[in-house]
Amino acid sequence: MPESPEVQALVEFLGERVVGRTIAEVDVLEFRVVKTRARPPGGLVGAQISGVERFGKHLDLAVGGQHLGVSLGRHGWARWIGPGVDADLAPDAPPALASVACDDGSRLELTDAGNWVSLGLSVVDDPREISAVAKLGADPADPSFSxxxxxxxxxxxxxxxxxxxxxxxxxxxxxxxxxxxxxxxxxxxxxxxxxxxxxxxxxxxxxxxxxxxxxxxxxxxxxxxxxxxxxxxxxxxxxxxxxxxxxxxxxxxxxxxxxxxxxxxxxxxxxxxxxxxxxxxxxx
The missing domain is CATH 1.10.8.50 (Helicase, Ruva Protein; domain 3)
Incomplete structure (x- = not known):
């Protein structure tokens, strides 16, 4: 299960690569990952990514005034494929259940290695509209944690x-x-x-x-x-x-x-x- 140190490293990695990029395509390969059916991730196509943030074990992308919240769950993770690079995956690589392509040709693949789907995607106006984020307690990584x-x-x-x-x-x-x-x-x-x-x-x-x-x-x-x-x-x-x-x-x-x-x-x-x-x- 990803925990805050690994998710923070993922946030910083993505922040250096996707902020300022425009979403060119969103491909959802497993419909069960979408938790906001009235607001599918495909609606973010054409919007610019303005920030990447962590909430506990959750990943959040600020996109055109909205947020794409990613709950990694027990077995979820991410795979980055740079511009113009073909994915060369190991035979045991976890499957991508959704992907976000940027206008420079790069692609963020969201994977799940479990036998049941734990990855979740939500499109919201505020990250705290996601119940698991809203309920989070104090974060020991926060400098103000006492x-x-x-x-x-x-x-x-x-x-x-x-x-x-x-x-x-x-x-x-x-x-x-x-x-x-x-x-x-x-x-x-x-x-x-x-x-x-x-x-x-x-x-x-x-x-x-x-x-x-x-x-x-x-x-x-x-x-x-x-x-x-x-x-x-x-x-x-x-x-x-x-x-x-x-x-x-x-x-x-x-x-x-x-x-x-x-x-x-x-x-x-x-x-x-x-x-x-x-x-x-x-x-x-």
């Missing part, structure tokens, strides 16, 4: 901490991978209830959240968009590394699943040495 913003979503919450971090209405842009990385850096268990955190633990959580998200944005900046996923995977310390050695303490990284999600964590760094039950997320 300890008070974090405390507002964790203090008193009887909900497991990993779930709170991934809740877009609480904190925008964090998904499964970066929540694991944040909790490892903060030395906190993924299953502890947010309400149980001490003031010192909340401070560690704030520092880790800001450090991981902003650091990842800096690290992804300038990486070609077709290599962002690989760069993200390579940078992970615990996420996706079950069975490997924790780089901090030397313990084995563990894997468990609970509440329709999966997580990787280090027992020594995060749970006082306790191994979490793979089925329930409780200590064994």
């Amino acid at each position: 300890q008070a913003d974090l405390d507002a979503v964790v203090v008193g919450r009887r909900k497991q901490l990993k779930s709170v971090l991934q809740e877009q209405e609480s904190l925008a842009g964090i998904g499964n991978a970066y929540s694991d990385e944040i909790l490892h850096l903060a030395r906190l268990s993924p299953v502890v209830h947010a309400a149980a955190l001490s003031e010192d633990e909340r401070k560690r959580l704030f520092d880790a959240t800001v450090g991981v998200i902003r650091g990842a944005i800096d690290d992804r900046r300038g990486v070609p968009i077709d290599r962002l996923k690989a760069a993200k995977v390579a940078a992970m310390r615990v996420h996706g590394r079950a069975g490997e050695v924790c780089a901090v303490c030397g313990d084995a990284v563990r894997d468990f699943a609970f509440s329709s999600t999966t997580a990787q964590y280090c027992p020594t760094c995060q749970t006082g040495g306790a191994v979490l039950d793979a089925g329930t997320g409780t200590r064994q």
Whole structure:
């Protein structure tokens, strides 16, 4: 799933290439991606792209006084094909479900690698007309994000901490991978209830959240968009590394699943040495 650092890198990549260009053609190959049937993306043909912005994990193109909102969902992403270049795709490349061609011959293809369609396109007057964008919580990548913003979503919450971090209405842009990385850096268990955190633990959580998200944005900046996923995977310390050695303490990284999600964590760094039950997320 794309998360805010990768989407921010995509926004900056596109901003350098499409702003000022006019949309020459919009091709929708899968009708289910269009969420505003009364305002199809084809209506943007002939309008100029004036900006590209990120809202949490969502991409937004400002086009001729309107907005093309792109919800990447679980498996959505983008492919850029430059002017006069023929696409030379690998056999396992995800299919393009929609594409936006510019007047210079370049093309933005919006892809989906899942077994079900998670990509969504909406044409609106304001990005916040898209319900998922309107409900977004504070964004840790925002320079104004503060300890008070974090405390507002964790203090008193009887909900497991990993779930709170991934809740877009609480904190925008964090998904499964970066929540694991944040909790490892903060030395906190993924299953502890947010309400149980001490003031010192909340401070560690704030520092880790800001450090991981902003650091990842800096690290992804300038990486070609077709290599962002690989760069993200390579940078992970615990996420996706079950069975490997924790780089901090030397313990084995563990894997468990609970509440329709999966997580990787280090027992020594995060749970006082306790191994979490793979089925329930409780200590064994």
